[in-house]
Amino acid sequence: MPLALLALAIGAFGIGTTEFVIMGLLPEIAGDYGVSIPTAGLLVTGYAIGVVLGAPLMTVLGTRISRKTMLMLLMGLFTAGNLISATAPTFAVMLAGRIVASLAHGAFFGIGSVVAAELVAPHKKAGAIATMFTGLTLANVVGVPLGTFVGQAVGWRTTFAAVAVLGVAGLLGIARLIPAVPRPEGAHLRRELTAFRNPQVLLAMAMTVLGFGGVFAAITYIAPMMTHVAGYSEGAVTWLLVLFGAGMFLGNLLGGRFADRRLMPMLYASLGALALVLGLFTFTAHDKTAAAVTILLVGALGFATVPPLQKRVLDQAHGAPTLASAVNIGAFNLGNALAAWLGGTVISAGLGYTAPNWVGALLAAAALVLALWSAALERRTSTPAATTATTADAAVPAHH
16 A cells, blocks of 8 residues: 555544544533533534535535645645634634534545545555545544543643644645645536436435444444443443444454455445344443443444445546545535434433434444445446446546
């Protein structure tokens, strides 16, 4: 794998850290600004909305410049957002900093996926995308626990300042390591929008919303589930989330490796197993050891879907992959928000803290149905536009 992928992984590590570390620092931030915990929760919601809206917006703005330049600008925007958060005098300014940082998120992963795929041979594209996403998964294993510890020990502003330094490192890495490829010929908004006329692109994005949403239905409520049902202490939740992050790391590597060999079978297996494990989580949540193993499996199976889903969008949006790739990153966050809301709804209805697991299982099962439907449609289509799941060299044309 090219060294240039390391620069993308560093950027992904910083973005992953800033996205998730906020959850562990909400009490400290709420206390400093004199706001309630639910109000401080707007820092999570605002970030997610910024990712969904920022992904297409920033990608459209970037169609007139080279992808390398756009990636550097996005890292600059991300760094500025975290510096605003680190120095924010009021809660409103803090929220603005979170939104500024979030605007870079979707476009960075979307454009980064296209660049990563172009840096390697056709049969290694999903592996290259997975290498970039390794930064995101490592953020959950290392960045988030470390950032939470530093924030609680020294002050949360130090955490965001440190993330800004990571942003600078990512920017310098991109400037130094990523080759200066000229802007793709004919890259403009109208051409990028044509990808959304392909039903397969829309189906892949729907799979993203439902499949990864299934993970977040359960994990969003992991703290009350583990403390009230499994019997863990509050302090143990951090380590359970590290275990979840370790599962994400492993699943990402497996997803990237097997998606390059047989993409759709990899999706069937990971989505089917995810639905099954989430269903079983309703029962395993009552035992400490079984719950811990299940959390690891949910992380692994959930993130095993990410490289194949991202590559599926690139394959189907061939010729105009950049906007579709970025919008698919927004779809992950849309799924997270939708699933968290559904999980909260079933808890509020009095169905218990394990009820979100059933919600997650149904979402993952629905994603599997869409994957099977997508493959059936593809088999019935004989036009050149309907590339097979294993024809990786059609993902991004060589003249890009």
